[in-house]
Amino acid sequence: MSKSEIASGGIGNEPRLSRASVARFSLYLRHLERFERERVRNVSSSMLGEALGITDAQVRKDLAYLGNLGQPGIGYPTQDLIAALRNRLGVDRQWACVVVGAGNLARALLRYKGFEKHGFRFVALFDSDADKIGKMVEGLQVLPIQNLKETVGATGATLAVLAVPAEAAQPVADAVVEAGIKGILNFAPIMPRLPAGVSLIGVDLAIQLEQLAFLVHLSQTESKLDPR
Amino acid sequence: MSKSEIASGGIGNEPRLSRASVARFSLYLRHLERFERERVRNVSSSMLGEALGITDAQVRKDLAYLGNLGQPGIGYPTQDLIAALRNRLGVDRQWACVVVGAGNLARALLRYKGFEKHGFRFVALFDSDADKIGKMVEGLQVLPIQNLKETVGATGATLAVLAVPAEAAQPVADAVVEAGIKGILNFAPIMPRLPAGVSLIGVDLAIQLEQLAFLVHLSQTESKLDPR
DNA sequence: GGATGTGAACGACTTCACAGCG
DNA sequence: CGCTGTGAAGTCGTTCACATCC
Numbered sequence: 001m002s003k004s005e006i007a008s009g010g011i012g013n014e015p016r017l018s019r020a021s022v023a024r025f026s027l028y029l030r031h032l033e034r035f036e037r038e039r040v041r042n043v044s045s046s047m048l049g050e051a052l053g054i055t056d057a058q059v060r061k062d063l064a065y066l067g068n069l070g071q072p073g074i075g076y077p078t079q080d081l082i083a084a085l086r087n088r089l090g091v092d093r094q095w096a097c098v099v100v101g102a103g104n105l106a107r108a109l110l111r112y113k114g115f116e117k118h119g120f121r122f123v124a125l126f127d128s129d130a131d132k133i134g135k136m137v138e139g140l141q142v143l144p145i146q147n148l149k150e151t152v153g154a155t156g157a158t159l160a161v162l163a164v165p166a167e168a169a170q171p172v173a174d175a176v177v178e179a180g181i182k183g184i185l186n187f188a189p190i191m192p193r194l195p196a197g198v199s200l201i202g203v204d205l206a207i208q209l210e211q212l213a214f215l216v217h218l219s220q221t222e223s224k225l226d227p228r
Numbered sequence: 229m230s231k232s233e234i235a236s237g238g239i240g241n242e243p244r245l246s247r248a249s250v251a252r253f254s255l256y257l258r259h260l261e262r263f264e265r266e267r268v269r270n271v272s273s274s275m276l277g278e279a280l281g282i283t284d285a286q287v288r289k290d291l292a293y294l295g296n297l298g299q300p301g302i303g304y305p306t307q308d309l310i311a312a313l314r315n316r317l318g319v320d321r322q323w324a325c326v327v328v329g330a331g332n333l334a335r336a337l338l339r340y341k342g343f344e345k346h347g348f349r350f351v352a353l354f355d356s357d358a359d360k361i362g363k364m365v366e367g368l369q370v371l372p373i374q375n376l377k378e379t380v381g382a383t384g385a386t387l388a389v390l391a392v393p394a395e396a397a398q399p400v401a402d403a404v405v406e407a408g409i410k411g412i413l414n415f416a417p418i419m420p421r422l423p424a425g426v427s428l429i430g431v432d433l434a435i436q437l438e439q440l441a442f443l444v445h446l447s448q449t450e451s452k453l454d455p456r
Numbered sequence: 457g458g459a460t461g462t463g464a465a466c467g468a469c470t471t472c473a474c475a476g477c478g
Numbered sequence: 479c480g481c482t483g484t485g486a487a488g489t490c491g492t493t494c495a496c497a498t499c500c
Contacts, residue, residue: 090445
C-alpha cells in the first residue's frame with residue numbers, strides 16, 4: 001500500500017483518498033452550497049472543475065471517493081453530494097472550539113459569523129494576562145488558562161485556536177493537548193511539537209505575505225508563471 | 229520546456245524552480261534565521277531537511293536553484309544562504325502594503341511586529357464605513373477608499389491586504405488593482421477574479437478550520453495518517 | 457446525446473544512489 | 479571521511495480517452 005494513501009479500512013479496491021484531494025474537499029463543498037442556493041439540482045464535474053480551476057476528470061476522481069453518486073448523462077445530485085461531503089468531512093456535526101489568546105485576532109475570529117454556518121462553535125476564550133481575565137470579549141468571558149482542562153471537559157471541546165505570541169505557543173499547545181484537545185489551528189509563527197493523535201494546521205501570516213511578495217517579485221523580474 | 233517550470237530566462241541548463249520548491253523557500257529562510265541566531269556557521273541539507281520534515285536530497289535540489297553555494301564536506305554557509313534566499317524571494321527590499329477594511333483583523337495585522345522584520349511596512353488603512361474614516365487605528369488614520377489610487381501612487385505601495393466582508397471583496401479587489409497594486413493577500417472567503425499580472429494569495433480561515441476538523445474526524449473514525 | 461467512472465499515459469515531485477570534491 | 483550536486487529511478491498526482499450507462 002502506498003504511503004500517501006490515507007487509509008481506507010476497505011478490502012482494497014475501492015477508491016482511495018489522496019492528500020491532494022483532501023485539500024479540495026472543502027472547496028467543493030463551498031461551491032456546492034452556492035449551487036444549492038442557486039437552485040441547481042444537479043452539478044456536473046465540469047461545472048465544479050471550472051469553479052475550482054481544475055479539470056473535470058480530476059473532479060470525478062475526487063468524488064469517486066464518496067461512492068458512486070454520479071448519474072451518467074445527468075451529473076451529481078447537488079443535495080446528495082453535499083450530504084456525502086459533509087459526512088466525510090465531519091462537518092455534519094457540531095465542533096466546539098476554544099480560543100487561547102484574547103487579542104485582536106481572537107476578536108476577529110469570534111466576530112466572524114461564517115464559522116457557525118459550518119458547524120463550528122466557539123465555547124470559551126482563555127488568556128494568561130490577569131488584566132484581561134474576567135472581561136467580556138464578543139460574548140465570551142476571558143478565563144484563566146488554568147481553567148482549560150475543566151472547561152474542555154465540561155464543554156466537550158475538540159478543537160483549539162491558538163492566537164498567542166510565538167513564545168507562548170509551545171506551552172499553550174502542551175496545555176491544550178493535556179486538556180484533551182484533538183486538533184489545533186495555530187496562528188503563531190512556530191510549529192509546536194505535538195504527540196501523535198493530535199492534528200495541527202498552521203496559518204503563518206508572515207509566510208503568506210512573503211510568498212505573495214515572491215510571486216510579485218518573480219513576475220516583476222524575469223519570468224512568467226504559467227497561469228493555473 | 230515543461231509546464232511547471234517557472235521560467236528562468238537562462239540558456240537552458242541551470243537548475244529550474246518548481247512550484248513546490250517555491251512554497252518551501254520561506255520556510256528555509258525562517259529556519260536559517262533561527263540557525264543564524266544560534267550562531268551556526270554552516271548548515272547541512274540534512275539539518276534543514278529535519279527542520280522541515282523532508283529529505284536532505286530534496287533540500288539540495290531546492291537550494292541548487294540559488295547557485296552552487298554548498299561546500300562538499302562542510303555544508304552551506306548560513307549567512308550566504310540567507311542572503312541568496314532573501315534576494316531570490318525579494319525580501320531584501322522594503323514592501324509597502326495597504327490594508328483595506330479597518331476591523332479587528334486589520335488591527336491584529338497592524339499590531340503584529342513580525343512583518344516589519346521581514347521587510348513589510350503597512351503604509352495606509354482604508355475603509356468604506358463613514359464612522360471609521362478619520363479615526364486612528366494602530367497608528368494609521370483610516371482613509372476613504374476613494375483615496376486608494378492617490379495613496380498608492382504617493383507611497384509606492386505594491387501589496388494590498390483585503391480584510392473586508394465577502395460581498396466587498398470583488399469590488400475592493402478591482403479598486404486596488406486599478407490603483408496599481410500588484411499583489412493581494414485576501415482574507416475574504418471568495419476568490420476574486422483578477423487580471424493577469426496581479427498575484428493573489430488567499431487565506432480562508434473557515435476552510436482551514438474545516439480541514440482541521442476533517443483531519444480529526446479521519447483519525448477518530450478509521451484511519452491512520454502517515455506522519456509527515 | 458451527455459456525463460460518469462476508470463485504466464492508461466503523462467508529467468511533476470521526491471527519493472535513491474553515487475561520483476566528486478574539500 | 480562528510481557532504482554536495484545530480485542523473486536515474488520511483489512515486490504520486492493529473493490528464494486523456496473511451497467504454498458504459500441513463
